Amino acid sequence: MDIIRVEGGHRLHGSVHVSGAKNSALKLMAATLLAPGKTILENVPNISDVHVMGKVLKRLGATIDVVDEHSLAIDTTNVHSWEAPYELVAKMRASTAVMGPLLGRCGRAKIAMPGGCNLGARKIDMHILGLEALGVTFDTDHGYIYADATGGMRGTTVTLEFASVGATENLIMASVRAKGATVIDNAAREPEIVDLANMLNEMGAKIVGAGSPVVQIEGVDELHPVTHRVIGDRIEAGTFIVAGALQADDDGIEVNGFNANHLGMVIKKFELMGIQIDRLGGGVRVHRAERIKPVDIQTLPFPGFPTDMQAQAMVLSALAEGTSVITENIFENRFMFASELVRMGADIRIESHHAMIHGVPGFSGAQVVSPDLRGGAALVVAGLVADGRTEVSAIHHIDRGYEHFVEKLVHFGAHVERVNVPDPLDD
Numbered sequence: 001m002d003i004i005r006v007e008g009g010h011r012l013h014g015s016v017h018v019s020g021a022k023n024s025a026l027k028l029m030a031a032t033l034l035a036p037g038k039t040i041l042e043n044v045p046n047i048s049d050v051h052v053m054g055k056v057l058k059r060l061g062a063t064i065d066v067v068d069e070h071s072l073a074i075d076t077t078n079v080h081s082w083e084a085p086y087e088l089v090a091k092m093r094a095s096t097a098v099m100g101p102l103l104g105r106c107g108r109a110k111i112a113m114p115g116g117c118n119l120g121a122r123k124i125d126m127h128i129l130g131l132e133a134l135g136v137t138f139d140t141d142h143g144y145i146y147a148d149a150t151g152g153m154r155g156t157t158v159t160l161e162f163a164s165v166g167a168t169e170n171l172i173m174a175s176v177r178a179k180g181a182t183v184i185d186n187a188a189r190e191p192e193i194v195d196l197a198n199m200l201n202e203m204g205a206k207i208v209g210a211g212s213p214v215v216q217i218e219g220v221d222e223l224h225p226v227t228h229r230v231i232g233d234r235i236e237a238g239t240f241i242v243a244g245a246l247q248a249d250d251d252g253i254e255v256n257g258f259n260a261n262h263l264g265m266v267i268k269k270f271e272l273m274g275i276q277i278d279r280l281g282g283g284v285r286v287h288r289a290e291r292i293k294p295v296d297i298q299t300l301p302f303p304g305f306p307t308d309m310q311a312q313a314m315v316l317s318a319l320a321e322g323t324s325v326i327t328e329n330i331f332e333n334r335f336m337f338a339s340e341l342v343r344m345g346a347d348i349r350i351e352s353h354h355a356m357i358h359g360v361p362g363f364s365g366a367q368v369v370s371p372d373l374r375g376g377a378a379l380v381v382a383g384l385v386a387d388g389r390t391e392v393s394a395i396h397h398i399d400r401g402y403e404h405f406v407e408k409l410v411h412f413g414a415h416v417e418r419v420n421v422p423d424p425l426d427d
Ligand SMILES: CC(=O)N[C@H]1[C@@H](OP(=O)(O)OP(=O)(O)OC[C@H]2O[C@@H](n3ccc(=O)[nH]c3=O)[C@H](O)[C@@H]2O)O[C@H](CO)[C@@H](O)[C@@H]1O
Pocket: 022, 023, 024, 026, 094, 120, 121, 122, 123, 124, 125, 126, 127, 128, 162, 163, 164, 165, 166, 167, 188, 301, 306, 307, 308, 330, 331, 332
């Protein structure tokens, strides 16, 4: 099995360019189904989730040519299936993003029910309620959801109970092909939703208000393929910012290739913790000259503090001079990483969806298990500043969302390697 081995204590310097955003690229790939023909996506991250979405599209009849490491030519001319099978949905929940586009393109979708995951139950009831309001009928059988829009979709007002990213995206992608006007009220406002709406508008859709709580969509008869560049990954950037805050040398490190406005609340909270973050065109410079200050953080939909940065922020706060409180409001099960950080010497008490973090002077390297994508990356980052060696296993989680993570850290001067070791459970 592969693990990531980190020798802590080496200062970081230099700069790194983040990849395209996972959470944007996956939805843009799904959206190509709406525009028969060849869409070129640029700045696509080379990560395992993108490979899974590629497999989903191929099952549906698309062909994908890898133009270069970060550009895909996706030809959806011959889409002949509307089924996202269990083995792919089980690998990656974001496969459910093909539901809206399939309804728009084929009038039908058969999607394996995603089930729970390490972060919690992760229901899709809001996707279904919203699509039902557009006229889609649903049936479930043998673990599959059957969605039928062959009678046509009609625009209407959908009020989401919670600003769900996935529900907003599926509703936008279905309603671009509905008859008349759809209004999504209490829509999610994440930058990745704006990227999706921008590409759909380039394809000929009529969407206004993406990035605000009210998105209005006027249905159109057809969409055409385009060339589109995926936005930079704000969460990958945030992860490197934490690495810099912990271990950059006196000159600091630069993190480029993303829009710092997409990390507004993260930058604000980190500045309150005593981290110096200077905005540059297309990135930031990070360094720290004082001991980390404690902070209160609660995760919220954008523009609030992203849940996808919660674990990384906990690493910082675990070394603060005082007690921090982090409240997780988005996923019920996203503190699993904390018990691994405790194995490295952190002092964390979890009470329901609150974490009380009493700062300690340092971490000690340990063998830890990556519980999920961001938790795994955060453990590697903690290892950078730990005393001695940290070994992080179950790194397939990290591979889902970080391209060349080890190489980028090595480029910063970190002593990190990916090594293949025998599985201790094998004889
Ligand atoms: C691939 C992708 O883009 N993933 C992101 C997306 O996930 P995702 O789109 O799954 O996140 P949502 O915003 O939909 O989910 C937020 C919360 O709402 C709940 N919920 C959601 C839909 C629904 O129909 N019913 C329901 O109860 C979920 O269980 C969760 O507790 O947004 C999350 C919140 O910013 C990020 O952490 C994920 O990285």
